[in-house]
Amino acid sequence: MDFTKLRAAALKDGDDEEAVTVNTRALIDKVLARYSGEWTTLRELLQNAADAQATTVTIKFETLPSAQVPLSNTTNQSEILKHVLLNHTLRRLVVTNNGLPFGVNDWSRLKRIAEGNPDETKIGAFGVGFYSVFADCEEPFVSSGNEAMAFYWKGNSLFTRRLQLPVDQGNPNTSFVLDYRNTTTPMPNLLSIAQFLATSLTFVALQNIELLVDDWKIISLKKKSAPSVEVPLARDVETKTKEGLMKIQSLDRESVQMDATFMNVVGWKPAVSTSISKPNSYDNSYGSSSADVPSLRSFFSRLTTSSSHAQLKTKAMHDEKALQDIVLEDLTALTTANVFLRVTTAVVKTSVSASFAAELERATKKPPPKTTKLAILTSSYDEEAASTKDNHVARVVDIFSSVLPGKKPGGRIFIGFPTHQTTGAGMHLSAPSVIPTVERESIDLNARWVVTWNREMLRVAGIMARLAFSNEMADLSFKLKRAAEAAGHGTKISKEEVAKFMPEALHILKTFTFGESTPSSQVSQLIEEAFWTAYKKPSIEIYSTRGVLPTTTVRLATEDLSGFVEGIPVVPETLVKGEFVSKLRDFGIITEITIGDVRQELGAKALSKDQLIQFIGWAGRKAVSGQIDTATILSLLDVAVAMTGDVDGQGDVIALGSIKNYLSVNKIPPELPIPPTTIPFKFTRASSINELQALGWEPLEIVPWLRFLIETNASRPQEQNLTTHVPFAAHVLQVLSKAWDPLSPSSKETVASLLKPIPTVPTKAGMKKPGEAFFASVRLFDDLPTVTSCQGVKEKFLAAIGVRKTVDLETIFNRLLAPTAEPKQGQHATGGRHMEVIKYLASVKDDIPAEDLKRLKGSQICPAEAGPKGHESSQGTARLYRLSELFEPKDRSYRQGSGEGRFLSLLGLRAFPSVPELIGLMTSEDIMLRDKAMTYFIANHHINGYANFEVGTSTKNFLPLQGDEKRLVSPAECFTNERCSVLGFSILKRELHIHGNKFGVAIDPPITVCVNRLIAKPPQNKRDASTLFGYFSSRLGELGQNNVAKLADARIVPVASRQQTSNGFVNEKATEDENLQHLTPRNCYLGSSSTFSEIFDFVDFGNDANAFLLRCGSKNEPTKAEIAALACKEPARLLGIMQSPERYLSLLKTLADDLPQLKRDKVLFKQMKSSKFLLGSIEIPGNAEKRKSTQGNSMDGAFDPDEEDNEDAPIKQWQLVLPSRIVVVDDYISYRLFKGSLMSAPQDDKLEEFYIALGALTLGSLVQEDLRLGQPSEKQDSAVKLRNHVLERSKLFLHEYSKDSIKHDSRWLEKNMTVQVVSAISLRRSLRGHTLSHTEKRSAACTNERHKGWTLYVTAGNYDVYQISQAICKLLLDRPNQQAYLTFETFLKLNLYELRSRGYNVERILRAKAAEQRIAEEERRKQLEAEKQQIREQEEQWRNESQVVAAAAREERKSHAMPGSFGSDSPENSPTPAPQPPPKDRKPRGLFSGLSRRLGLDNSGEAQEQLENFLGGGSSHQSEPPADNPPSYDEASKPVPKPGETEKVSSPAAVQQNLLNAIQSSRAHDSSTLFSPPTTQSIKEQASYCDSTPSHNIKFLADASNGMRIFVDKNLAMPESTFLGSNSSALSGFASLLHEVADVYNLSRKSLHIFFDEAGGTIAFNANGSIFCNFRFFAQLHSKRLYSVNPKEQGEGKVEAAAYWWIVIAHELAHNLVKEHSADHSFYTEMLVANYFPKMMTKSASYLQAAGRSQLQQPSLLD
Helix, strand or coil, X not given: CCHHHHHHHHHHHCCCCCCCCCXXXXXXXXXXXXXXXXXXXXXXXXXXXXXXXXXXXXXXXXXXXXXXXXXXXXXXXHHHHHHHHHHCEEXXXXXXXCCCCCCHHHHHHHCCCCCCCCCCCCCCCCCCCHHHHHHCECCCEEEEECEEEEEEEECCXXXXXXXXXXXXXXXXXXXXXXXXXCCCXXXXXXXXXXXXXXXXXXXXXXXXXXXEECCEEEEXXXXXXXXXXXXXXXXXXXXXXXXXXXXXXXXXXEEEEEEEEEEHHHHCCCCHHHCCCCCCCCCXXXXXXXXXXXXXXXXXXXXXXXXXXXXXXXHHHHHHHHHHHHHHHCCCCEEEEEEEEEEEEEEEEECCCHHHHHHHHHHHCCCCCCEEEEEXXXXXXXXXXXXXXXXXXXXXXXXXXXXXXXXXXXXEEEECEEEEEECCCCCEEECCCCCECCCCCCECCCCCCHHHHHHHHHHHHHHHHHHHHHHHHXXXXXXXXXXXXXXXXXXXXXXXXXXHCHHHHHHHHHHCCXXXXXXXXXXXXXXXXXXXXXXXXXXXXXXXCCEEXXXXXXXXXXXXXXXXXXXXXXXXXXXXXXHHHHHHHHHCCCEECCHHHHHHHHHXXXXXXXXXXXXXXXXXXXXXXXXXXXXXXXXXXXXCEXXXXXXXXXXXXXXXXXXXXXXXXXXXXXXXXXXXCEECHHHHCCCCHHHHHHCCCEECCHHHHHHHHHHCCCCCCHHHCCCCCHHHHHHHHHHHHHCCCCCCHXXXXXXXXXXXXXXXXXXXXXXXXXXXXXXXXXXXXXXXXEECCCCCCCHHHHHXXXXXXXXXXXXXXXXXXXXXXXXXXXXEECCCCHXXXXXXXXXXXXXXXXXXXXXHHHCCCEEEECCCCCCHHHCEEEEEECHHHCECCCCCCCCXXXXXXXXXXXXXXXXXXXXXXXXXXXXXXXXXXXXXHHHHHHHCCCCCCHHHXXXXXXXXXXXXXXXXXEEEECHHHEECCHHHHHHCCEEECHHHHHHHHXXXXXXXXXXXXXXXXXXXXXXXXXXXXXXXXXXXXXCHHHCCHHXXXXXXXXXXXXXXXXXXXXXXXXXXXXXXXXXXXXXXXXHEEECCCCCCCCCCEEECCCHHHHHHHHHCCCECCCCHHHHHHHHHHCHHHHHHHHCCHHHHHHHHHHHHHCHHHHHHCHHHHXXXXXXXXXXXXXXXXXXXXXXXXXXXXXXXXXXXXXXXXXXXXXXXXXXXXXXXXXXXXXXXXXXXXXXXXXXXXXXXXXXXXXXXXXXCEEHHHHEEEEXXXXXXXXXXXXXXXXXXXXXXXXXXXXXXXXXXXXXXXXXXXXHHEEEEEECCEEEEEEECCCCCEEEEEECEEXXXXXXXXXXXXXXXXXXXXXXXXXXXXXXXXXXCCHHHHHHXXXXXXXXXHHHHHCCCCCHHHHHHHHHHHHHHHHHHHHHHHHHHXXXXXXXXXXXXCXXXXXXXXXXXXXXXXXXXXXXXXXXXXXXCCCXXXXXXXXXXXXXXXXXXXXXXXXCCCHHHHHHHHHHCCCCCCCCCCCCCCCCCCCCCCCCCCCCCCCCCCCCHHHHHHHHXXXXXXCCCCCXXXXXCCCCCCCCCCCCCXXXXXXXXXXXXEEECCCCCEEEEECCCCCCXXXXXXXXXXXXXXXXXXXXXXXXXXXXXXXXXXXXXXXXCCCCEEEECCXXXXXXXXXXXXXXXXXXXXXXXHHHHHHHHHHHHHHHHHHHHHHCCCCCCCCHHHHHHHHHHHHHHHHHHHHHHHHHHHHHHHHXXXXXXXXX
């Protein structure tokens, strides 16, 4: 739709124009709804006064006396004032100002709503503020100058009258007179209004405000300002706002003082009991305010009050009581209070585009100002301190509570007057040019154009705040410097000055710290953003330990570093916790102290002693914690320099960059000299070892310290000389001795080497080198220099550095062992002091140096025994020997365990000769010496521990051999097991066998060596082989897998070879030498075999030797795989050895038994498939067959293969052929026909499977059958019967077979096989690949057709049952044989009783039939579900149809006759007879009479009459029903459609659903299922209900043959047994008929029952869903024809009976829906009949067809 054109048309062609009318009262009420704040009227009137340039405003409340509470007779002004406040009500409010009188425009705007003040310098904008007076006043009055205006109402319209006064009668002021609308308004809270007036005076251009109540002046407020001071604008300040609309031109600061003089009544709070509530008044009494309303917080605080909170509350109550006591003394007493403020005012120049200005003027009714002023109000620390109260009343009654911005709720934005919007900081903002919302309580940050203007104004406020902050910090800096100069510190600011001005700094930062503003958080965000970005450089002034400095030079101290870097200005800890500094840190404006700062400070000056200690501690802690990396630590140490003196600037200089070590006093005392690269201990005393090591310093070790002492020994004073000053040297030795044990071996060696050449050991002979000094315990000579003055020095240390505990050998040898003369050869030594020397040396053996001990071992110091035999030790030789050359004496005086004995053993004296020495003696050529040495070795082997020596590793030849004692060999060359000699190994002398282990001789040679010798030289005959293999059998446990594998593939087994002739037989005349050959154990078999001995090589070398061969891979007999491999390789030879096909086939059978195992060897199995090793046979025909073959080239004809002449039997020829060339005979008839051209497999089941697995083909796959059929027979009755018969017998037949042999079961056969009768069948067989064929006439054959499955064709008349069996068995079994054909033929020919007499399980078929019934029941249920689904789909379709079917369609459908009729012939073969014309005397009939006629029932007769009586119908002339019948029911009334309207019929789906409900709700009688009437959908064809059917008196009698229950009347006259005996057949027939009728409805068969009574008219009845049918009616009406001999009459009788009871059951099913015989019941009965009529027709046709077939059927084997 084009709305533009539509609007133009309305403006052009619309109705007469009309003005929009306004309901003035409603408009004002809606405006006042936006002005619902407290003191709104006063705020607007004060604003008008400020706009009129007034200086003084007087506010006066005039009251009305109370009519209920009279004034008491008193002159006390306090009591009178108290009475006025408590009991008087407000009459009038008069607000007067001394501003300019109203002008013409002012009077004009006063009476026009929404026409604001066009002056952009004024606050008023919307023109609705004045109308706030209507909140309490009905008709205000205004007087200004010489004019006055009165407002009055006429209905909902407001009118004014304006009066002009003479000049002398005019009002010099402007007064607003507001008479209160009602007289019940109490006095307002004086403290609340006083605080509001004080806040209003803050920024408004007024100087005085007075508040009066009647004639009492309650409060007088005055404001005065000091001269302003211009604030210079810094160069780097960005004075222009973000969007460039505004720019600050100048900035002024001034101090403002506000004074308040008020009566004490302002602080008076009357008690609740003193006030009298006014009846029917909702006004609050005096003293109440919005602040007095109880809150949830106060409520819950009373419930959860803690002890501290209770104390505070108690104190507040005491203070309040004290205040009230003072106030009540004189309510009219005056109190004075004052407050000092600082106001910063900026002149702002605006620059907006014309379009922007126009949009803004449209929104505010005035153009934007070109210049405007903004002011921020703060309270400086000095001024806030000066704002004190003179007395207790002034302190408690806080008139200026909301004036100071530091108090809650904080700074506010003033648009002339305070709004609800806070600034988020400790300052007020006066912004008269900010555009508020209509109610003036908030800033408009939503309207377009307005929001941009207001945001720019707020950014100006942020820039102003930054400038004010800088000015405040500059003042604070000036105060700090002045205080430092006054204290005599010059320009350096000390901690005292910093602490003194800390509160003021805190106050400034708190004032300019921005939090979240309310109600709009954007306000504080905009101001703060401009605050921080006002300066171009990211820096701001901050209070630090060096005064007020920019943040670029101030740091945040994460810890106190003042101990060593005092020059870095940091933010004091008190300020760091504040939010202002947190923002500095978050914005990155200030940073923490960096390493660069510390480095710069360290490089600026040298550290003092104390500062050095603190620096080392700080740096160590940082390094340990990982806060400073190693490289940074080193950079700090490189620039750090310290003076070690106690006074600054004195002492030694320490460059920390050169320090490498620290002193560990537990090693080196601090008083001893240390290297210059080591930090003195006094500076590291407070630091831990980890911290010092983290600085890169290592502990001063002993070695470098000692080297330092030695290298600087000459330059140190005498008292620290290491070689001359004994005390100093002893002290150093004590330190070294104490630290000696922890030293590493290399360090110990270094210390010893450093001290060795220096005389550092004090002795009694002076300072000596360590090697020249002796321990004091050495007293061998008196003149030795022994150690003295070394108390506390360990002997272990002195010994380590070279101090001697023993006299040197040179001295000993010179002084003690000097012989007098060398004895001649053969002389004996007569003297010598060697025993004394040995005793001395043994006593000091632990102290003998290693060099001396080594020298002693190599020196000749002892003689050998030289005495006579038995007294050998009595004399010694003149020659001296080394102790290693001698053995211990056998003298009893010698004790091996003594000190001397152990010392001699240490020097090499031995107790017995060693094994190598004895072996050397045993290799001597001297036989006696050799025998003695061997005897000594054997005798002392255990005593002397010779077992520890590996004699077997000796390569010397010293052991004699068995049989060759002159020859000596090494232990590795002989063995003790004589059996190994067969391999050529040497055997130790038999007498030494028991000592073989002592000499290291093995029992047997290594098994690998033996194996290699066997492989290299295998045995050449059976005897040698038996011996050799027997030896190896004794060592089977030693044969490993590697040796076994090596032996298994080695030709080591001697076997006599079989020389074969050309015919494949063995040549037994060959010589023994020619027969010998060597085979591997794998190719040999042990023992003998009658079957395979001529094929494979069998050996027998005895049990032991055979066990060895078995271990090496020989087997007792060949495996099937080996046999198969041999058969594939040499099949002709194998057949020749077997000498007969039967034995060869037996061999193949053994292979067939292991077919799965052979298949696993894929290579072998593939070879078997491609080898000519299978035996097949071909029949060569005899003479008779040859003669027959010559009679014609074709085999077509009447040749009978069964006619054979036994004398001319064919010859069977066996051949070895490929598996693929062999045919497995699975069709013997085809084999008989084509056997002359076939290479056949043996007819053995196992061999046939084996042949097929190898690739043989079955004969059935080679024979192609071509079935030629005649014309299908018109009568297929026998085909159906034959099919059922075959299916039934197949179940029993397959029961005898396993599942593996069954191809298809009977269920498959039932689904996939059909039977058809044809006129003729001929079968032509042809062999693929040959030109042979044969044609045969058959009576039965089976074939498979695509999309149809298998069809069994039979010829009409008598057919060959064997051929049927043959065709069916091929479908049922995988490999049918002749026995299967004959067995199934028997099953087909014999009946069940004959089969049972032959021992077959016939009952299984009966159980199968029962299972089929269960399946049929399940199918019935599925069909019901399918019908339900179909009904749902129909109902959905019914809803979607747009047209309805005419109601006449049903009548038309009823009038047409059923096409076709049922005769004796089959419907498929008979033409449809033409319908008979109706008789002339035809009477009107109902639906059921027509159905009876169509079903072939006679319209006249007892059955028809009974049925019509039962259904409530009958002839039209009958006036009333018979007495026996149920009562008739009325015709259902049909709704009459409206004229011109076609009635819509009910949904067929709904009807069908009701019918299904009727069928499903039927149940078995006495069933546990509870009957509940089914739910029916409303059908408008129904009528009203009538009475329900009465119940019947019956009882259970018996079950029919099909399981249907039979009931009889309880009053039955005849005996029950007589009734059953005479009617058993008829009862079974009736039960069977009812089951078939139930199947028409898909009705559960269990819901139908039979009952019998002897009298009555009840044909059937419905008892709670169970249907009972009367047998008496069946017996009398239908039984006779049903059991007629004539098949045709029998068929027609069955149709008549079925139709009769089909209608009856429909009638009873309708009772499941409707109990009464009504139109509804008749409707559902007809619907049931109509819906199931097609199925009943089919059922009736089948009855008639069956009768026709029975009439033509001749007896056959199936009967």
